[in-house]
Structures are given as structure tokens and as C-alpha cells.
Amino acid sequence: MLRIAILGCGRIGRMHAANVARHPDTALAMVYDMHAPSAEEVAAAHGVPAASSADDVFASGEVDAVLVASVTDTHADYIEKAVAAGKPVLCEKPIDLDLARVNACAARIAGSDVPIQIGFNRRFDPGHRAARDACLAGEIGDLQQVIITSRDPGMPPRSYYEVAGGLLRDMTIHDFDLARYMLGEEPVEVFAMAGRMIDPALMDELDDHDTAMILMRTASGRQCHINNSRSAVYGYDQRVELMGSNGMLISDNRKPHEMRRFSASLSEAASPYEFFFIERYTEAFMAELTAFAAAIAEGRPTEVGFEDGRRALMLAEAAYRSIAENRAVRVEEMA
Amino acid sequence: MLRIAILGCGRIGRMHAANVARHPDTALAMVYDMHAPSAEEVAAAHGVPAASSADDVFASGEVDAVLVASVTDTHADYIEKAVAAGKPVLCEKPIDLDLARVNACAARIAGSDVPIQIGFNRRFDPGHRAARDACLAGEIGDLQQVIITSRDPGMPPRSYYEVAGGLLRDMTIHDFDLARYMLGEEPVEVFAMAGRMIDPALMDELDDHDTAMILMRTASGRQCHINNSRSAVYGYDQRVELMGSNGMLISDNRKPHEMRRFSASLSEAASPYEFFFIERYTEAFMAELTAFAAAIAEGRPTEVGFEDGRRALMLAEAAYRSIAENRAVRVEEMA
Amino acid sequence: MLRIAILGCGRIGRMHAANVARHPDTALAMVYDMHAPSAEEVAAAHGVPAASSADDVFASGEVDAVLVASVTDTHADYIEKAVAAGKPVLCEKPIDLDLARVNACAARIAGSDVPIQIGFNRRFDPGHRAARDACLAGEIGDLQQVIITSRDPGMPPRSYYEVAGGLLRDMTIHDFDLARYMLGEEPVEVFAMAGRMIDPALMDELDDHDTAMILMRTASGRQCHINNSRSAVYGYDQRVELMGSNGMLISDNRKPHEMRRFSASLSEAASPYEFFFIERYTEAFMAELTAFAAAIAEGRPTEVGFEDGRRALMLAEAAYRSIAENRAVRVEEMA
């Protein structure tokens, strides 16, 4: 039983606290948040202590590992402290919005063998994973194309955009990671188009984007397309398609249930994909905990390491340069 | 090229005339209808003669075979005349609404080897046939259950009911035949429930039914369920399910196209099944012509013979007795 | 927080213990099993006491309600004891295999207002419930037909059959309840066919059935078909179809994930429906706990009461008489 402390008690931190508490392989040891009442509330709900500082968490003998769900600009610091304290860390994405900070973090933790796992939960979605497993098992022959559709169900509030770091670093970064996972090879080249179609005024003001299409290519020539939208009114749209020489695999959307309607105006109509990530990726969040606990228990590397977090950010940076220069950008230019 | 004359130039006769005219294996030789202007109209559309009597059709040296699409009470007569004239006949279902008349017809044509095919077109539907072929090929192991859903898209006019002979003889008779085709064995027992839910007043007045559920069992124990409705607002609903020891096969509905809608209130919504039988069974009607022409050309028995028409009517009669006596009825009671 | 004791620590009891423990509205108070080691194992896993007798459970001041998951022939006794002790009871189906025993139990608890809920969990399945809610909301107009497909993924062991009470009392009883729930009216008439197709030798020996088809009719004429099989190799098959004057609703099967395969021999292929009831009805089992806790907290009648358990058994008895006499049986004959 891995005793985990949660750092950060906002929306995602609360979800992780509940998951850690009910997961058969983990126990919730304590929680911490800069905003003490948040930590106390979560602590009370689960009957665990609220730490008075992050350092207390890292120093605690009751804590085997930490789960970082705090605001983004604390992630790299917490990773460094966790490594210094010898505590394995499961850190929500991204490591940082600034590639230089990520590289500095990498330098500081170099040589450590403290397990680090980045929260790219989509790799653990049962459908996505089944597709990759079938692909790796050779079911579709040589993989040729990957198409990732990733659309959020609606625009977040303005306050979210102000700290999110831009569409490609905040949202697409999941898809960049998923693309690497599915492609089985590093993308070497990126071309990106990004737009302001949903709320052009806000996006102009914040110099952000709400819609994007991206192409990538690996060294062996595999092709990948990602499309993004901040607002799919029909629900959270998360699809992966793998095209190969001997077949195709599609991991499609999950519906809340399988009831379908038939009327004088339509047939076979399902409910909207009402889930957002907490609902759609419920099983994935639990499975990433399973994988984290198992990696630690068995002394193996985690499935999604620090370098995976760094690589995804490099792709986002390459995509931003592609947008700026309207050309394909080689990922090595970001190194 | 089989030269076919059409007897009966109503809605279904016109469809058959067009099919015969464009089918690569058949040619439209002439048409006849008791109502001469109907025949003349169809004849003119296809540039063929309108016969002035049915006897002229049977006597004509230009006619290799006849397709009977006239009103039901002429079918048995025309079959007898066709056999007497040595002309193969493709006769729309049913042979007659009266089992005694069917049996008399059978007696009169006994010993003849003139090919007779009954228009149970659903046997020729590509999906239904693929299901049966897969079943016969052993794909689902031993067949155990057959479920047939058969619902018309809307109530026909009162005038139709007045001559149709009752729900089970008019509409379910297709499903009785399809059940026999799918079961691969004769049903030996029938239980039927029939209701008046769509237009109770009209059904009461005409002593007819608009909704039904039926169970049947074969000698070896295979089970079959048929459900019927005169009014499925979402379109013509025609499904077959075959359950076996090693799997299941479902022949589902056909949509006009594969466009699906996604909105804030629904996902994956297809258009209604707008087809009625002429649209849904377009390919089936052509395939039954192919089979008819091929049987004649190759001197083989037709795939759906006179006895198939008689058997389906026996099942309808057994079902009516079941309704009257509220018990399972053995089909042999009808013999 | 409702403190619940579990009576019976077999497979289903363990599942309930885990559900009660993680449900936000309930707490696991203690467990009991005639076979003490089973109770101790479950007790240890959840850190709760194992009672040394059922009476201790009913007498305990730490227990607000009991969940009966023991062998069937203890159910009625436990219900009577729970009522005597004033403890609300959630009892797995069936109340008893013997209608006389159920009626005696009913007589003994008559006048009590202790809440009793029978574990007909399918009523709480999200898809089935969405279908019923849409139907009740008038979305499909007047309900005319209900079709329930209910097939287990594989034959249980011989030992299971020996105590299960026969296909219709053990398995179909869920569908009888679901039919009542969906029909919105009591079935007044039942016709049943049952067969021995999967393991005829075993079924003959035990005088049991492995395959069935049933028709029912309500007073207003609504029709219902249930089909059952003990062995669907493609997985647990649980479908409900509601046909109405203004549309149709289908609650279809749930897949483990939404990955589909495309190859040279097939397209759009999903994984088998691998779930059995614990997997398929995971959400339903939790939702029935929610409903039970809410009914008690709010002092309302439970959604699925003792009479629902009795009515379902009456339908099973009517179906057995129908099989014996090969006729439609009025349910009132069972009263």
C-alpha cells in the first residue's frame, strides 16, 4: 500500500485525493495546499492530516510518494524537492510552461533514480490503450498514420486562459504526448495552424487560440494529424485513429450509457458525449495510479517519465514556431 | 434473356415492370391489367404492348414467363393458367388468403414441373441472406433462436385493410416465410398475441389487428419470435437476429445514407429509416428476378416454391387459431 | 451515513461489501456468513467486525440496515427478522423460490413500515433507466411493445443449477421485474416456451431449461417479449427495446471500451461484451444503494418493494404453468 500525499487541493487535486483514497494499492497520507482552507476541507473529507507546508510533506515519514496537482508554476520546484527527499512523484502535466525551466529541472535531477511519472492520463484510457496494444501486437501491420481528435466541451473561463500558457501548451500537450505514444517513434517535424474562431475577441486580447490543426512526421515517415477545439457542443470529443498496412484501429468516444432514440426525425441517436475529462478518463486516472504504484513497488521505471513531459513541451514549442513562421519546423530546432 | 409479362399494373406491378425492363437477364414483353388505362400507361412508359386479356398473355409466343402482381384473389387462377400454358410464374405473395383455395390450386398443378416462385423477396435481401449464409456455414454453431422485427412505417388506408386479409395473412406472412428460411426447419408450434393499439376503432370495426407478437418452435426445439407493428414512426423497421451456440448474427436496418448528426442534445443520430419496402428491398426485388431467371435458364427448382407460399399461410392460420384459443397450436392441425 | 451490515459473504456479498464501503452515503458496519471464515476474510479486508450470528447483527446498535446476500432459502427468514428488529433491508432477489413461502412472509410483515428493497438492480442501470424515463416523459407516445433480451455469457456450474430454482425463477425473474418496470402496467397473461439446447443432458437430468422465449400482455394490451439464453459466447447480452406510437428507445449493450477494429475481413468490430453482471451493472449496484439510503433517509417507500419481488415470482410461476399446459396463463391464476 503506497502512502501518497497530495500537493494541491483544487478541482483536480480533489479528484486525485478521492482516487488515491479508494484505490486498492494506495492510501491517502496527507494533503497540502497554499490555501489552507482548501487543504483542510479535503483532509477532513478523507480523515487525513492537512500539512502546514509543502516541506512538511516532503519531510514526513508517513509519506511514501507525492502527487503534484498544484498550480503549474510550482510543478518543477516540487519535482526537485521530491527528488531531493527521495520521494517518488506523480506530477500533473505540464512540468512547466517554460522549456528552459524544464531543462533546468532536468539538469538538477539528473542522475537521480527517484521515480517520476507525468500525468498524461490518456495513455491509460482503456480504448486508447487497447488500440496501441493491438498496434504493437502487429494487428494492423506497419503503422502509417495517426489521427487524434481532441475537443473540449466548452470554453473555460477567462481566468483559466490567463495562466494556462496557450492552447498548445495547455491542451494540445496531451495530444502531443498521445501522438508520441501511438506513433512509437519521435516526431521530427511539426507544422501547425491555429485559429480564433470561437471567441476571436478574447483570443486576440490574450494572444491565444481556440482551434488548431497540426501535422507531424516521424523519422521513418509516419504521419500524424491532431485537431483541437475548445468548444464541441456535443461533448468532450476524444478519438484516436491508427491506420496501418494491414488494418485500422479507432478508439472512439464513450457515451454515458447506451440508450438510443428513434423518432420521426432521427434514428439511432445517442446522448451527447457529456463527459469532460474527469468523467471520460475516470478509468484512466485510476489506471495511472495503478501503474505508478506498480512501478514503485517493482522498482521499474514509470511508464511516462520526465523526458516524456519535456518532449511534449518541445513539440508544443515547435508548433508555436511553425505558426509564427508558417513552415514545417524540425523538433531538433527546439533542443 | 427471359421475356416476362406483368399481370397487374398497380403500385407493385409498376415497380416490377421497371425492374424487369432494366434487369440484365430479363426483358419486359407485355403488360396486362383489368383496368385497361393502367396497363396502357405502363405499356407506353416501357414501349411494350398492353394485352387485352390475361388469356392473351398466356397464349402469347412472345412471353416466356409471367409475373403476377395483380389483386390477391386472382393469384391462384393465374398460377393455374400459367401452369396450363407451361409458362413459369413469379407470383406476388400470398397465393391466396384462403388455405382451402391454396390447397385446391396445389392439387390442380400437382405433377407439373412448370417453375413457380413466390414473391417472398426478403429472402433475397443482401443483409438477411448474408446472415443466413453465415449461419449455414456454421459460423454461429447450432442455431437456437431467431428474432424477427418487422414494422411498417405507417398505417395503410382503410381500403387496403378491407382486402388485405388481416395482419397475419397480409404482413406477417413475409415474416413467417423469413422465419422458415432462417430456422432451417419447419415450425411445428405457434403461439400468437395480436392487438389493436394504433387505431383501435378501425381495427375493431374490421376485426383486424395492428400489432402482434408471435412465438414459434421447431421440432428440434429452435425458438422464434416475430414482432409486428403497422406504424413505426421512425421508418420501416426490418431486423433479423440469429442466436447460436457459437455466436450471433444481426441483419439490421438500412439507412438512406450514412450521415450522422451531433449537437448539444444528441450524438451519432442518423436519419430515420425512411424507406418502405420498395426502397429497402430494392436490391432484394432485383435479386429475386435474378434467381427466377437463373432457375428457369438452368432448369432448377426455384428457391421459393409454391409449397413455401402454402406453408407461410398455414403458419398464419395456426397463429389465428392460437389467438382464438389462447394456446399454442400445432401447425399440423392446419393440414 | 447509513451503517449497513452484510448477511452472506459469497461472491455477491463481497461485491456488496465493497460497494457499501466505498459508497459516499453508506458505511460497512459488520458482516456475517454461516461459514465463519468467509465472514472473517471480508471483515478483515474492510476493517469491520464479523458477527458471530445473524441474530447479533439484528440486535446490534451499530447497524442501521441490513443487506441480505446469503443463500436464497434464508432470504425470507432474514426479511422477517429485519422487520421484527425494525431494520430496513435490501434483499437480493429472489425473496424465495416458493411462492407460498413468499406469501407467508408477506403475511407476517403485513402492517410494518420497515423499508424493504429487493435487489432488482437492472432498474438502476443508467441506460435502462434513461429509456424508461424518456418513455414516462412521453417521448415515444403510447408504449406498445417491450422487448427484453437477456442472455448470460456462459453456463454456470452444475452446483449452481442444483439450488437456483430453475431458469425462470433464477434468471428470468430479473426480466420479469424489468418488464413490469418498463411496461408501466401489470402483465395479466403469460405464455412461455423453454428449451434445452445448450446442455440438453444436464437440463434433462435436472429438469431445468437453458433457453426460453416468453410473451406477456397487460390489461390495456401492451405486449412484451423476453428471450433468454444461459450461454451467449459474445458476452453478457442485456438489451431493452421500447416501441411506442411516437418512437422507439433501445438500451443497448455496454462494451468494455470503444475501440473498433478494421481489417481485410471486417470493419467496425468491437470487443466482445465481456462483462457479466458485476461488470455490466457496476453503476446499477451503486445506484440501488443510493436509492436505498435515500429512501430511508427521506422516509419514503423504496423504489422496488417486497410486492415487486412477489410479483416477479408470480410471473415465473405463471410461465411454468404455461410451459406445462402449453397455453397462455392468466397471472391471477397464481394468486
Add this chain to the structure above:
Amino acid sequence: MLRIAILGCGRIGRMHAANVARHPDTALAMVYDMHAPSAEEVAAAHGVPAASSADDVFASGEVDAVLVASVTDTHADYIEKAVAAGKPVLCEKPIDLDLARVNACAARIAGSDVPIQIGFNRRFDPGHRAARDACLAGEIGDLQQVIITSRDPGMPPRSYYEVAGGLLRDMTIHDFDLARYMLGEEPVEVFAMAGRMIDPALMDELDDHDTAMILMRTASGRQCHINNSRSAVYGYDQRVELMGSNGMLISDNRKPHEMRRFSASLSEAASPYEFFFIERYTEAFMAELTAFAAAIAEGRPTEVGFEDGRRALMLAEAAYRSIAENRAVRVEEMA
């Protein structure tokens, strides 16, 4: 009844001859092919004359319009001759593989009002058209993204590649046209990646590609992705997705029938999409004839004019420049 002559009696010409012959609005007047025996064979099959030269066709008083289905390098000549002869022309795509030749043709026919329709048949596919109609009707609000999947079922023979003009001019050109049709605006910018993954040796030798991914953007910012493959083993894969501010529309693949298989290893498996374009776009080919005949009869412009053919080729040329220079290319650079 529009009397149409077919120029070119190869595979696609034969299909058009059959379509023209059975279409209710058209009649097959005569056929011509440089290879006289081909023309004679088709002529005999339909009972029409085979012209001894293309000029005879253009001069004939029996011919109201011509359908050009000959080899590509004759298309522009025939269009010019048809215009000179005042005969409306339905010309298979592309107009020519050389944009300069297309521009020269445009200059020569400038000012003529002889109707010209280019054979971009996909615009007439019922599903694709239903999607566009729903989009134009405002059903999904503002259109934001278009995704076109277009994969052939298998590699054509080497001889085909030698004259086809390259993947983007031969195959993608259909998708470029479909993109323009769906986007409702001209693409102004194109980025393309093309690969050699299916038969790298052959593609290297011929300097051609077998796999591609393309991005396009319109002036208002709408985004479009096209992906292509020469070899989808699961069949001809033709999908269109329209994403808008208020919903999404998907025109999915058409199956040969709706039979689905369920077994111990899979569920809901359909047959492969076995159709290639003649099968998949059967209805579309007929509908383009309907539109052509109607435009002529009613004196309206055709729905897919010469400029549409030129624009699609410009997009292909922009895509080739993008591949060469690895940057986004403005379409106006091609002017």
C-alpha cells in the same frame, strides 16, 4: 431526354454508358473510343452506333451533349471541341494534369455559355450532400473545421501510376474539390506532407507518393485536413466530418449491407467496406447525371463548372510546392 454521346469506352466510360442508358432523363446516343473494338463492344451492348471519330460525335445531329471519359490528355481538347460545337459537356476529372494547359483551355472557351460540368461525383454522394445541406441550413452554426478521409482500397497497377500525374493530381484532387464544396470558401493556404510507405521502391522510382496528409485554411480562418492512402485493406474509406460552433456532422462509410457478427472474439463486426468508387458512388454517379441534364434543361449553370476543375488543380499544385519547400503555400502563388 438528353441524348448523350460517350467519349472513351474504358472502365469508367462503360459505367457511364450504362448509367446514361438507364437514367430516366438521358439516352445513350453513340459511343467513341480511339480503340475501335472497345467502342464497338459498348455500342453493341447498348444497341447504339459507334462513331468512327470524335469529330463525328461533335458533328452529329443525334447528340445533344457529350460525356468525356477518355484518357486525361484528351480532356481539354474535347472540351474545346464540345464548346466549339455548342454541345454541353460532362468531363471526367481532371481537366488536364498541366495547369498551363487548363488555363489555355479556359482562355479558349472564355465567353462561351456552353454548359461544362466536371465529374467531381463525390459532391453528389447522398451522405456528403446531406452533410453539406445541413451545414448550409445552419444546423451546426459556423463551420470551423473540415476533415476528409480518403483512402483507396488497394494500390493500382504500375501502368496506372505512369499516367496518373501523381497522387495529389490524381486522387487528392477529388478531396480538394470536396474540401472547397464543404468549406464554402476558397482555401487560401495549403501545407502538405506526402510519403512512400506502401510501396516505397515503386514510389521512389516514379517520384510519386502513396500516403499524404494536408492542411488548408480559408481566408476567414476555417481549417481543413485531408488524409490519403492508396491502400486501406478494410475497403474504400471515404469520410467527411464538419465541425461547427453548434454541432458536428459526419458522413461515414457505406457498407454493402447491415449484417453484423458477434462471436467469442468480437461484437458488432460489419463486413469490410468492400466498395471501390464505382460501388460506393453508384448513387452519386447517377445524381451527377441528373444534375447535368437538369442544368441543361433549365438553362442554369452546372453545379460543378470548369473553374471548379481548375481550382482543384491549383490546390494540388500548391500542395506540391508545399512539399518541395516544406512550408505553407498561398494558393495565389499558383495563379
